[in-house]
Amino acid sequence: MNGADSLDGELFSFQSDSDWLLASGLMLVMVFVVGSITSEHLSTRRRLTKEEQAFKSLYEHNPNAVYTLDLQGRLLASNPACKKVLGYEESDFVEGSPLRVLRSDESDKIKAHFFAAVNGVPRNYETTLYHKEGHLINVHLTHVPIFVEGEVTGMYIIVKDITERKQADRERNRSNRKYQGLVESIDAIVWEGDPYTFRYQFVSPQSAKILGYRPEQLIESESFWRSVIHPDDCERLLTFCKQENAELRNHEIEYRVFAADGRTVWIKDYVTVLDENGTVTGCRGIMVDITERKLTEERLQYIAYYDVLTNLPNRALFEERLQEEMEKARANSQMLSVLFLDVDRFKSINDTLGHSVGDELIRAVAERLKVCMREEDTICRIGGDAFALILPDLNSPQGAIQMARTLLQTLAAPFVLMSNELFVTCSIGISFFPDDGGDLFTLLKNAETAMYRTKERGRNNFQLYTTSMNEDSMQKLSLEGFLRKALGLQEFVLFYQPQVNVSSGEIIGVEALLRWKHPVLGMVSPASFIPLAEETGLIVPIGEWVLRTACEQIKIWHEAGYPDLIVAVNLSARQFLQEDLVEMVQRVLEETGVDAEFLELEITESVTMHNVERAIVVLNELRNLGIRISLDDFGTGYSSLSYLKHFPIHTLKIDQSFVRDITTDADDAAIASSVIALALSLNLHVIAEGVETEDHLRYLAERGCYDMQGYHFSRPLPAQDVEQLFVRGKLFKTEVVPPLSDEDSRKK
Structure with a gap:
């Protein structure tokens, strides 16, 4: 048996079953361990393969350009997007680093960020690079260090094309700046x-x-x-x-x-x-x-409803409030009153003292009227010099009557305006709801009608409306229509009333008096149409006709053998305010061929008091023409004696209102006597009007007044009838009491 067989025999021989079991167990463990190691290795390889494929996909399919560089900046790899983003291929970087090939206006900044990443610090920033074709693009650069075992061995540079985004940002910023500028401008x-x-x-x-x-x-x-x-x-x-x-x-x-x-x-x-x-x-x-x-709206609203001069409600707001108060009164079965107030002779003040004084007077009147009002009352300026008041919640007419009296009393005190002391009165008309009108227009019209009745009856008072007033108003309106045509239709005539010296019984002159002979109405009373002519302004052309006709008559009488006869002609207040009055009088004298010394112009003292300075100028200009000036109705007005001595007048006329009761009324007698004494002391001619009895004659003559006119001698007559008196010579002669003293006799 060789060594291997021996190693095998040793490895696989068992002394007993237990040894075999142990060996079997160890073998199984070894097989399991080896299997596990093999399986983990295969799993790791598969995972690495997937990660490699994922990284490769990320690298190759990334829309951003990715460059892999070593620490010297040499290109190791690049993805396909590099050509798309910047236009360069890998072959373009063979001879140098991408950091040298890629052109930029901020190369130093890019290199600084690269070296920071080499030292392990990632970098993100925006810059500009030139595309291979030469145009500039905006990019976002990311430098990512590559670490191997804790050491930086290379670097990824990721290039993201942000040109479109930057362009959009620029457009947005430009738009924002534009709109910001718009917002701020x-x-x-x-x-x-x-x-x-x-x-x-x-x-x-x-x-x-x-x-x-x-x-x-x-x-x-x-x-x-x-x-x-x-x-x-x-x-x-x-x-x-x-x-x-x-x-x-x-x-x-x-x-x-x-x-x-x-x-x-x-x-x-x-x-x-x-x-x-x-x-x-x-x-x-x-x-x-x-x-x-x-x-502006508030001003327009104010102008629409308030009077600018007085700050009182105007007619529009007055009518609204009157409508509201009428509805309340109707619902509560109550009475209300409308007062229509008009300043007397305001036009004369306005024309003589000027519009500025007139405006100040209207303001001052408004302030006084406001003081009289209750909290629930309404006062407005209707227009011009007219005001209207609403008095609601009245228990009886007495409340409106008491208010009218209060207003008259309040306005009685003098007004001092621009160095002018003015005495102002007003005329008031009163109507009541619902008795005098169920609508605002009727109620206001009837109050105005009552106001005009107050003026007709002497002014400075009030009248309650009555239904008969409307009839009178219609008659007045009809009369005005006839009056406007009368001059053209030659319906006017002049009558003349002799002025007599009672010592000699001779006619020393005549006063020309206007009469109107209407084909239907007959002889119209001067008391009816003269105030109407004055009010409407028709007195101006009518007055010129009177002056011309009287001068023509003077010429006829002088040529008929009465060369010393003087004719007196009245000048109305409206005529006296004419700017061309003096020129008109001079023209009439020249055209009729009458010497000025035979014309006497009569003016009332109230006319001169509205503007004393102007009156003195006008009277002096008339006097310079040679015309005689007579102050008519003396004693009825409020003239100042200090002014009187400056007026270039020739004659004072004692008003018939004092002569009528001169023998029975001590006050009238005293006034007449004072006027005579005043005239004599100022070396003025004095003549009495309205002498109707022998007693009148004797009383006046005893006190030094010898020139008179009145029905005791003759009523006003047509020109041809007056001539019959001239033929008779002496009109009247009586035994008169001589003057009271030698001095008075000398003055006469």
């Missing part, structure tokens, strides 16, 4: 916010310009923004926005905000609701400052 606040908490997430810088708050102040807390919203608007704003957000509706709302400097700024907020699948995700908006527009 528009004069509005752009914002984004939470639709549930109403907290801002973005606010554009314009918040500082428009409101004075920095964006971060508005973003920091919801409470800060709420604190600057006007308290009257805050809850309305939040409630409205919540409702609109819940309905996914874009909306706009106007509200007020307190700016940092304390100003109240009106904001109009245009809100866009953002949603996804019906769920609100956010809100965006643009806040526009509309303060100027709101102020």
Whole structure:
């Protein structure tokens, strides 16, 4: 038996069954171990093969370029994407490192990152490389150290082409800059916010310009923004926005905000609701400052309903309030009253003192009227010098009557305006709801009608409306229509009333008096049409006709043998205010060929008092023409004696209202006597009107007044009838009592 057989015999000989069993067991263990080792080795090989295939797939199919380099930067391997990304193949790097071949404007940066990775530090960064074809591309570079047993043995460089992404970023940034510039350039606040908490997430810088708050102040807390919203608007704003957000509706709302400097700024907020699948995700908006527009609207609203001069409600607002008060009164079965108030002779004040004084007077009147009002009353300026009042909740007409008296008393005190002391009165008309009108237009019209009746009855008073007033108004309207045609139809005539010197009994002159002979109405009373002509302005052309006709008559009488006869012509207040009055008078004298000394112009003292300075200028210009000036109705007005001595007048006329009761009324007698004494002391001619009895004559003559006119001598007559008196010579002669003293006699 050889050695091997011996080794085998030793290995496989057993002394007993137990030895055999032990040997069998060891053999099985050895077989198992060997099998396990073999199986693990096969499994490891299969796993490594898979990992190698996975890595190879990752390497070869990676869309990014992957270069494997040694520590000197020499190319060990590259994947197919390298040609696609950069255009280079492996053969392009035979003579050098990719770090030398790949061109870049940032080569130094790339090398620095490479050497950092060589030292075991991975690097990620973006740079630019030139494609093999020459164009520049944006890339993301990753340097990954290759570790073997803890040592860096090489490196992977992964090149990702991010040109499109960078281009998109540039476009996005350019767009963002454009829209950012747009957001910052528009004069509005752009914002984004939470639709549930109403907290801002973005606010554009314009918040500082428009409101004075920095964006971060508005973003920091919801409470800060709420604190600057006007308290009257805050809850309305939040409630409205919540409702609109819940309905996914874009909306706009106007509200007020307190700016940092304390100003109240009106904001109009245009809100866009953002949603996804019906769920609100956010809100965006643009806040526009509309303060100027709101102020303009308020001004327009104010102008639409308030009078700019007095700040009182105007007619439009008055009518609205009157309609409301009438509805309340109707529902509660109550009475209300409308008062229509008009300033007396305002036009004369306006024309003589100027519109600036007129405006100040209207303002001053408005202030006094407001003081008289109850809280529930309404006062408005209807227009011009007219005001209207609403007095609601009246128990009886007495409340309106008492108010009218209060208003008259309040306006009685003088007004001092621009160095002018003015005494102003007013006329008031009163109507009641529902008795005098069931609608506002009727009620207001009837109050106005009653006001005009007050003027007709002397002004400075009030009248309650009555149904008969409408009939009178219609008659007045009809009369005005006839009056406008009367001059063209030659319906006017002049009558003349002689003026007599009672010492000689001679006619020293005549006063021309206008009469209207209408073909249907007959002779119309001057008391009816003269005030109407004055009111409508028709007195101006009519007055010129009177002057021309009287001058033509003077010429006829002078040529008929009465060369010393003087004719007096009345100038109305409206005529005296004419800018060309002096030129008109001079033209008429020249055209009729009458010497100015034979024309006497009569003006009332009230006309001169509206603008004393102008009156003196005009009277002096008329006096310079040679015309005689007579101050008519002296004693009935409020002339100042200090002014009177400056007026270039020739004659004072004692008004017939004093002469009528001169023998029975001590006051009238005293006034007449004073006027005579005043005239004599100022070396003025004095004449009395309205002398109707012998007693009148004697009383006046005894006190030095010898020139008179009145029915005691003759009523006004047509020109041809007056001529008959001239033929008679002396009209009247009586024994008169001589003057009271030698001095008075000398003055006469």
